[in-house]
Amino acid sequence: MCKIHVLTSCNRKTISAWLLFLMELFLVLPCIFSTEIFKPAALQDQHLNHVRIKRGWMWKQIFVLEEQEITEPLYVGQLRSDLDNHDGSFKYILSGDGAKTVFTIDENTGAIYVLKKLDREEKPSYTLRAQVINSLTGVPVEAESEFIIKIQDINDNEPKFINEPYVAVVPEMSPEGTFVMQVTATDMDDPSYGNSARLIYSILQGQPHFSIEPKSGIIRVASKMDRETKDKYFVIIQAKDMVGNVGGLSTTTTVTITLSDVNDNGPKFKEKIYDMSILESALVGEIVGTVIADDRDIGENAEIIYIIEEKGDFNMFDINTDPITQEGIITLNKLVDYESKRRYNIRVKAINRYFDERFIKQDLFEDTTAIRIHIQDVDEPPxxxxxxxxxxxxxxxxxxxxxxxxxxxxxxxxxxxxxxxxxxxxxxxxxxxxxxxxxxxxxxxxxxxxxxxxxxxxxxxxxxxxxxxxxxxxxxxxxDVNDHAPQFSKKYDTFVCELSRPGQPIQTISAVDQDDPALGHYFSYSLAHKTTNFTVRDNGDNTATIFTTKSMYSYEDNPLTYLVIVISDNETPSLSSTNTLTIRVCDCGKDGNAESCKAQGFLSSLGINGGAFIAISVGVLLILVLSILMFLKHRKKHEKLKEKGEECRQNFVKYDDEGGGEQDTEAFDIIGLRNQTVMREPKLNKKIRRDIPSLYRMSLRLGPDVVEFREFLSEKLEEANTDLSVLSPDTMHHYAFEGTGSMCGSLSSIGSTCSHMELNI
Missing domain, CATH: 2.60.40.60 (Cadherins)
Structure with a gap:
């Protein structure tokens, strides 16, 4: 016979406690009518073999109601072995999760007690182990077995919304049923037991514009809304457990829903007629005035384009939209004149830049106004x-x-x-x-x-x-008028060979004229006097050519011939001028090359013949060579003086001479002072050679050979190097003499203490 002792204490007289008691009773009924109870697996196997075995542990699953106020240990269940005769020979031992801290056991009877208030949301169950031993011998009577104590849930937690705060945006004028957003709440109670965690959503504030699905928490539009009337709504949503029944716990959240703008409004002018004025002195591009049309939309839906209708004086003005203020700025397109017209009339249309196809048929996206522009008179300059x-x-x-x-x-x-x-x-x-x-x-x-x-x-x-x-x-x-006669375009240097033949061209001449005739220049050339030596021929292109007229010309008899040429222009009246062409006679050689005459002509103009030119050339060459040699010698000696250091002489030649105004002539003669310093007696060098020929003889290739000339240069260099009376190259000349008679005194710094300082070189 199955003996189960289950005692349940009900301290809380609530509906939840009675339901728990009935459930426990329902679970015990099968054990009352059953001949077998839960046994360990080993004993069940013996029963299958039709072997009579002893009974084992006897218990059922134990439940403890959460949130019970515990003032003393509360009985929650019973453990018993079927071998226990209640004679005190058995001892029950409890171990595992929460033993002795949360739960305790009566060692003699196996009764289990809870020691403190439990919270299912903190820990939903406890796993314990039970063991029974002989109290006298300490030998286990039953094998250790594990059992679970579950915490029974009650509705002690209210729902909580997650992902707060809730903010949503929905376009204005959205149709009914448009999805807005979904809210979600959670309940920490046990969703598998009872209705403590089953939630229902409802709207406390926000109707009739919004609705919510009770089970899913999806918020939808319930009616059309106009942003221009109200652009923001605060909808309060409630979440309640116990499926919304009486006794359920609830919480609320606020959903901020903003209506976004759609282009459902067109621009409207505040006035139907505008009066403006502008000065007649205004320049093109100046601002006449501004107009503005009001659009209740915002953002790009409120952007406006202004145009001037092609009526009246539309071409006199222009209009543009200010991108910030959305004003229509009217500017002057053409200059106006008060004396010509004093008023202009135009019509301006305002149109939305962007359109919404849902509202385009409503014809709300444009408006027109009239503008009268008055011209103001100003006193203008001539x-x-x-x-x-x-x-x-x-x-x-x-x-x-x-x-x-x-x-x-x-x-x-x-x-x-x-x-x-x-x-x-x-x-x-x-x-x-x-x-x-x-x-x-x-x-x-x-x-x-x-x-x-x-x-x-x-x-x-x-x-x-x-x-x-x-x-x-x-x-x-x-x-231009013809007030300048033509002249030679340049100075000509003309030559004729002694052995020239008649009809040979010797020079082509051209002319220039400072005037600038409309038809261009045309010059004609002719001889002022007839001559038997030369003739001039006009080439027809503003140039002329000089030709010979005889076969022989003599340099000794007549080296120069002056040919007077008349040049005339073609202006009315015509002007002419006489120009003299100098023709030189020269020996062109047997081949008759007149180019060689140019060099001879240059020398002849200087009065130098060929032999003298050669002699001068040789002399210049010798002077150049001598200068180079003396420079090299002086440079070598200067380098040696630098190496000697302190042996180098330092010469100071001091002249205290400063100009003295009107009586400057009383100063010392600086040239005399300087010459006096370097004055020495002339010495006769017996080594000077007297057999050096003149430059002229050298030009005729009658001078000494190169060896003799080199010896001559060496002797001169040696004489210069051995003459100690010459000043050293590193000589300082100092002038510090001030004359008398100056009214303004001296402005020089030479008389200062610095001028008496010793200079070291």
């Missing part, structure tokens, strides 16, 4: 009829000749009289202007060859308001 004036006058015009006129007008209605003047510069002094009618005249003679153009600046000033001045450039071109 205006010249032309932006620049180009005038012409001949260079032979007399002083006071009329060049041309400039004209300026007062653009205002008053039409004030104009006064003209010239801003003078170095060129404007050649011209004058009538202050009343603007006529320009010459004040000095003009010369095209000096300045072909003259640039002047003319001003126009209102007589009634002198501060209004206008300027205009005037360009005056000086026209």
């Amino acid at each position: 205006v010249f009829v032309q932006n620049a004036y180009y005038m012409e006058i001949y260079e032979n015009a007399s002083i006071g000749s009329h060049v041309n006129s400039v004209t300026a007008k007062d653009p205002d209605i008053t039409n004030s009289p104009i006064r003209y003047s010239i801003i003078h510069n170095q060129f404007s002094k050649l011209f004058g202007i009538d202050a009343h009618n603007g006529s320009i005249i010459t004040l000095k003679p003009l010369d095209r060859e000096v300045a072909p153009w003259h640039n002047i600046t003319v001003t126009a000033t209102e007589s009634q308001n002198p501060i209004h001045v206008s300027k205009v450039p005037v360009y005056i071109q000086v026209m």
Whole structure:
């Protein structure tokens, strides 16, 4: 017979405790009607072999209700062996998870007690081990067995939302059922037991604009909303356990839902007519005024494009959109004139830059307004009829000749009289202007060859308001007249050979003319006097060629011939000039090469014949060689003096001489002082050779050979090196003499203490 003693204590008189008691009773019923209870596996195997065995441990699964207030040990279950006769011979031992701290056992009876309040969410179960031994011998009566004590859940935890805070964005005017977001809450109670962890979601605030699915927590749009009316909603969501029944615990969270903008509004002008004004002196591009259309949308949905409709005076103005303020900036496209037109009318249209296809059929994306622009009169300076004036006058015009006129007008209605003047510069002094009618005249003679153009600046000033001045450039071109005769283009060096034949060309000549005729130059050439030696032939291309007319020319009889040539231009009246061509006679040799005459002609012009030129050349060469040798010798000696160091002589030649104003002549003669320092007696060198021929003889190749000349140079160098009376190269000349009679005194620093310092070289 199955004997199970289960005692359950119910200290909490709540509905949950009664439900637990009924459940435990339901679990015990099978044991009441059963002839067998839980036994260890070994005993079950013996039973299968139809062997009568002893009973083993006897217990059921033990449950403990959480959150019970424990003031004294609370009985929760019973352990018993079927061998126990309740005579005190058995001893029960409890070990494992929570033994002696959370749970304890009665050693004699096997009753299990809980010692403190338990929390299922902290630890849902405990695994323990039970053992029964003979209290007298200590020998185990039953094998050690493991059992579990489970903590029974009660609804002691409220739901909690995760991933807070909740923020969502949904486009305005979204249709019903549009998904917004999903919220999620969790409950720490046992979801496998009862309804403590089963949640239901609901909206406490936010209807009728939003709805929520009770089981999933998905928030959806319940009605269309306009951002321009309200752009942000705070929806309060509740999560409640126990499937929302009475007694369930709940929590709330706030979902911030912002409506994003869609382009469902078009621009609207605040006024239907705008009045603006601008000065008539305004330049192209100046701002006339601004207009703005209001768009209730934001961001790119509120961006506006302004255009001027092609009606009225649309081409006089332009409009652009300010990207920051979204204003329409109207600017001047053409110059305006108060005297011509005083008011302009335009129509401006405002259009959304971007469109939303859902609302494009509503025709809400443009608006039009009228603008009246008034022109304001200003006192303007005079205006010249032309932006620049180009005038012409001949260079032979007399002083006071009329060049041309400039004209300026007062653009205002008053039409004030104009006064003209010239801003003078170095060129404007050649011209004058009538202050009343603007006529320009010459004040000095003009010369095209000096300045072909003259640039002047003319001003126009209102007589009634002198501060209004206008300027205009005037360009005056000086026209050419034939006032210069042609001349040789260069100086010619012409030669003729003594053995020339008649008809040979000896020189081609050309001419230049400072004038600049419109049809170009054409020069004609002729001889001023008839001659039997030469003739001139016009080549037809502004050049002419000189030809010989006889076969023999003599240098001894007539070395130079002067040929006078007349050059005429083709202007009206024609001008001509006489030019003299010098022709030299030279010996061209048997081959008749006239190029050799050029060198002879150059020497002849200097009065030097061929032999003298050779002698001079040889002399210059000898002087050059001697100079090089003396330089090398002096350099070598200077290097030796540097090596000797202190043996080098230091010579100081001091002249205390400073200019003394008007009585400067009382100073010492510096040249005399210097010559006096180096003065020495002339010495006769007996080694000087007297048999050196002259340079002329050397030019004729009659001088000494190279060996003799080298000996001569060596003797001269030796004499220079052995003459100790010559000053050393490292000599300082110091002048510090100040003359008397200067009214201003001396400004020199030579008389200071520094001038008496000893100089070391």
